[in-house]
Amino acid sequence: MIKNAPTAIAKFATMDEMVEYVLQFGNLNRQQIDVIAEKAQKLELKKEDYFSEAGKIAKQVGFIVEGILRICYYDNKGQEITKYFIDENNFVVDLHSFDDKVPSSEYVQAVTDCQLLVFSQQNWEEIANTIVGWENIVNKIVKKSLIQKIERRSPLVSEDATARYRAFMEKYPQLLNRIPLSYLASYLGITQSSLSRIRKNIR
Structure with missing residues (x-):
């Protein structure tokens, strides 16, 4: 049973965890950090709520402050398959759907109650247009994420x-x-x- 994600969003008091994570991949000055903070909003998901759903276009990037999400899909027999889990201090987004504006083939679901910092497509693009070097930082984060996906899946094969x-x-x-x-x-x-x-x- 698919549940609708909550729509109530409010500002987070702190972005320390996200800033600390992003600074592993590049430098940001105080003004640039403030720009990101202005665009960030808080999203709370209850256990089993969906962050994004198959058949719909992913419209936000999230950073997990608290909780665990899983990426899952249904195979051709209608069985639910869990691909991997994402926990605190990691970004989450269906990148193909978000970037190319195409319907997702996967669900991103809360395994536990979750708190996230989220960025709409417009706000994410405004950050990229405002902060020099932001795309380079994002590319490094995406590369790390892809490596983690391979590490998560490869032992399952052999x-x-x-x-x-x-x-x-x-x-x-x-x-x-x-x-x-x-x-x-x-x-x-x-x-x-x-x-x-x-x-x-x-x-």
Whole structure:
């Protein structure tokens, strides 16, 4: 069941986490940071709300201040597949849909209650037009994100289910107790009962 994302938006008191993240990829002066802060708005999502939906054009870029989102889709058998999870201090956007203004093929859904800083398409473009070097910063962030996607997916191709779960435990210990077993099983490509057996055997 698809739920509509909340529309109530208010300003965040602080942007420290996002600014600290962005400064890993380039330099910004105080005035430029203020420009970004002026364009940012707060979005709160409840668990299972959608940040963006398949069949619709993605219209905002988000930065996760608190919570976990997942990227998922339905296969040709109608089964829901979780591709990967995104947690705090990361940007989230369906880039192909957002940039090219085409309907998305995936859902971005809140796994937990979430707080995000969001930028509309217009505000995002205004930042790019105002801040020299912003596009270079964004390109570096996108490149890092693509590398992370490959790292998330590649172990799922070559390892057995137990090894995949162990790898997830080691790489994302902060997510383990925050993600429903059904989502984690879908991400690992196994049934929930199989995941339960693996967890028992590891304990």
